[in-house]
Amino acid sequence: MQQVFEVQGMTCGHCERAVTNAIQGVDANAQVKIDRAANRVEVQSDAQREAISAAIAEEGYKVA
Numbered sequence: 892m893q894q895v896f897e898v899q900g901m902t903c904g905h906c907e908r909a910v911t912n913a914i915q916g917v918d919a920n921a922q923v924k925i926d927r928a929a930n931r932v933e934v935q936s937d938a939q940r941e942a943i944s945a946a947i948a949e950e951g952y953k954v955a
Contacts, residue, residue, distance in 0.1 A: 892935070892936065892937055894933075894934045894935075894936065894940055894943065895931065896931075896932045896943070896944065896947065896954055896955075897930050897954070897955035898931075898932045898952050898953070898954055898955075899930050899954075900951065900952040900953055901927045901930065901952060902927075906952070907925045907927060909950045909952075910923070910925065910947055910950060911925070913946040913947050914932075914946060914947065916946055917936075917938045917946045918936040918937065918938040920936070921936035921938065921943075922934070922935040922936070923935075930955075932947070
């Protein structure tokens, strides 16, 4: 299932890796596509939206 998140605070490649790793910590098979300029994170995963959102927030990013 494709899920889209608005994630604020990503400013560099390290941020993208941190968000990707957080999501893959919830679902190791998740496919993640990040558009940092648009604050957009697309996730292809069967994991619950709340679990993915919480994992991103734990890394210090604001999820809208």
